[in-house]
Amino acid sequence: MSAPQQFTVNVPGAVQKDGETLPRRHFKFADALVSHPDDVTTMWDVFCHGNKIAGDRDFLGVRPILNGVAQPYEWQSHNAVKRRIENYAKGLQKLGLGRQESLGVYGVNRPEWTMTEQACYRKAFIIVALYDTLGEEAIEYIVNQTEMKYIVATSDKVKRLIGLKNILPTIKYIIVMDDYEIASDREAAKAAGIELQTFTEVEKLGEDAAEENDLPSPQDIATICYTSGTTGAPKGAVITQAQSVAVIYSIVAVGDANTFAKVDYTDCYISYLPLAHVFERAAQGLFVYTGGALGYYQGDTAKLLDDIVELKPTVFCSVPRLFNRIYDRVLSGVKSKGGVAAALFFMAYEAKKANLKSTTKHWLWDRLVFGTIRQRLGGRIRFILSGSAPVSPDVMDFMRICFSADVYEGYGQTENFCGSCLTVSKDNTTGVVGIPFPCSEIKLVDVPDMEYTSKDQPFPRGEICIRGNSVMREYYKNPEKTAETLDEDGWLHTGDIGLFDECGRLAIIDRLKNIFKLSQGEYIAPEKIEGVYQKHELIAQAFVYGDSLQSTLVGIIHPDKDELLKWAKAKPEYSDKSFEELCGDAAVNKDVLSAMGAFGKQNGLKGFEQVKKIYLTADEFTVDNDLLTPTFKLKREVAKKKFASEIEAMYAGRSFN
Incomplete structure (x- = not known):
């Protein structure tokens, strides 16, 4: 048998150190790490590159709301957008921003968000996102740490910001993205010592201002991107213009090398993932560079699929939470139809699955069975990219089969502007996150306490460490945390545990921090268990918890x-109950737990990985109630505190009814 293809190679000339693997690079970019094209060294150059390609083509699109x-x-x-950005940037400069x-920036995705970002790149201002649903404590921390004087916000945030002036003493200007009846807010702002301007007023202010040739430099800070964090105060990753460019150009480079999808000016993208997070910023940066079109959602994720059907994007980037929901809904719908329709679906599904290693398309089944499903994402999707957290192999296969599109998985962190790994074109292997961006190299370092080592068989395992042209400069004003994350040789220690497989692809198998030990000594990775349970049609969200003094898990x-x-409805004893009543019913709890146990066993969960008791909550985990980060990761410490009494009751054997 021939040796399997190697998608990564050892860095030429690297010397292996004890307790770690040799660093590896993308197999087509082995000799040197990618940084930038000759004529594109800053994020404003990225914009100008796309502008030359696109010209008068559509760029930023929104859906006007008429009578609701x-x-x-x-x-x-x-x-047109370029002219607006330049005027707006000059207007900000005229207001005194240096x-x-x-x-x-404080608000959901919309054209003014993107124009503000580009204006910052043009004038070397530092853009700092304030997540739309951050609590007052985090906003206070970020604003005061960066000594922020200017905030661009949507109109619904203005009163809140004015009310926080006593804890945000540096704020001098609020620029409102909307044009609205601003008079009353302007008076309130003035009384608080804040000047209120609208976005268009700032544009007009800059129209007649002379353009100064104060272009950014590659080493200027482009953004301080605060980690949403599941615990503690947020940390501000300092990302330079050059570091941002390295990621965007790397995505272009792998497209040109045919190891990733190629994007050009004909492509259209739906922008809904929070621009406060680097995943969406990097994705938008790719479309800005290539001259593609960006269509924004209405601002309500409940209406996202309606926006997608209207926009008909060619590229869709999302997170596992949404893909899991689509997976559940489609399979549930198929099962409820039953009969010939269900039999045909599963026959087509298995036929395509058997050939996934070579193609995601089928001349008959794509038209006969999967065409209506494909229309749920507008019908034009060329490829899908998942990021933020690992996707289960079943869901990855499902997306490829049902949407007849290439599906990629990306891996990255705030600290390297998302520039870690991408899966490879036409390689539909599940359970891996791919190979390094051309701007990055990766090694694995031993974690003896968890028994992961570089000498493990059949594959080396350890903490994933990344070095390269996209790794942050530092955590802003936080040398202690910087030293914990960046070592003296420039390696970013991710806290994720990975392995290199037989083809040199990276798989994430554990998390250094999100792991705990039960009283009998078994290590538990809760995210893995939650991922299994959340594939069950009855389960939308799960939080698995284990006390180190206990021998079992609860959920x-x-x-x-x-x-x-x-x-x-199909059970007479429950048919007349509301959703809230069902969640509070002890018999329903028992039935759901039984279904979870059977499903977990079918999907390979060991006995000690199964939850033994559950509490059913009618309330969704959301960003608004602080149980999810803006990138939809579960805030474990917050969830633990919120459900402390329920967890205690489950371990104590008390009833909730």
Whole structure:
């Protein structure tokens, strides 16, 4: 048998150190790490590159709301947006915002967010995102640490910001993205010592201002991107213009090398993932560079699929939470139809699955069976990219089969502007996150306490460490945390545990921090267990918890409302109950736990990995109630505190009814 293809290679000339693997690079970019093209060294160069390609083509699109109803997308051209950005940037400068001073942005994705970002790149301002749903404590921390004087915000945030002036003493200006009846807010702001301007007023202010040739340099700070964090105060990753460019150009480079999808000016992207996070910033940066079109969602994730059907994007980037929901809904719908329709679906599904190693398409099944499913994402999707957290292999296969599209998985962190790994074109292997970005190299370092070592067989295992042109400069004003994360040789210690497989691909198998030990000594990786349970049609969200003094796991479960009501309707003893009543019913709890146990066993969970008791909550885990980060990761410490009494009751054997 021939040796398997190697997608990564050892760094030429590298010397192996005890307790770690040799660093590895992308097999097509082995000799040197990618940084930038000759004529594109800053993020403003990235914008200008796309503008030359796109010109008067559509660039930024929104759906106007008329009498509460979303209308078809309306577009601004690339040239028109460029003029607006330049005027707006000059207007900000005229208001007194100086080079390398921070500018906050507070609101959901919309054209003004992107234009603010580009204006910052143009004038070397430092853009700092304030997550749309951050609590006052985190906002206070970020604003005061960066000595922020200017915040660009949506109108619904203005009163809140004015009310926080006593704890945000540095704030001098609020620029409102909307044009609205601003008079009353302007008076309140003035009384608090804040000047209120609208976005268009700042644009007009800059129209007549002379353009100064104060272009950014590659080493200027582009953004301080604060980690949403599941515990503790947020940390501000300092990312330079050059570091941002390295990631975007790397995505272009792997497209040109045919190891990733190629994006060009004909592509269209739906922008809904929070721009406060680097995943969406890097994705948008790719479309800015290539001159593609960006269509924004309405600002309500409940209406996202409607926006997608209207926009008909060619590229869709999302997170496992949404993919899991689509997976659950489609399979549930198929099962409920039953009969010939279900039999045909599963026959087509298995036929495509058997050939996934070579293709995601089938001349008959794509039209006969999967066409209507494909329309749920607009019908034009060329490829899908998942990031933020690992996706289960079943869901990855499902997306490839049902949407007849290439599906990639990305891996990255705030601390390297998302520039860690991408899966490889036409390699539909599940359970891996791919190979390094051309701007990065990766090694694994032993974690003896968890028994992961570089000498493990059949594959080396250890903490994933990344070095390269996208790794942050530092945590802002936080040398202690910087030293914990960046070592003296420039390696970023991710806290993720990985292995290199037989083809040199990286797989994430554990997390250094999100792991705990039960009283009998068994290590538990809760995310893995939650991922299994959340594939069950009755389960929308799961929080698995284990006390180190206990020998079993418990779970906080938010059921899928539609599926639980459908399930209950078929059972006379439950059929007249509401969703809230079902969640509080001890018999329902017992039935759901039994279904979870059977499902967990079918999906390979060991006995000690199964939850033994659950609490059903009718309340969804959301960003608004602080149980999820803005990138939809579970805040474990917050969840632990919120459900402390329920966890205690489960371990004590007390009833909730």
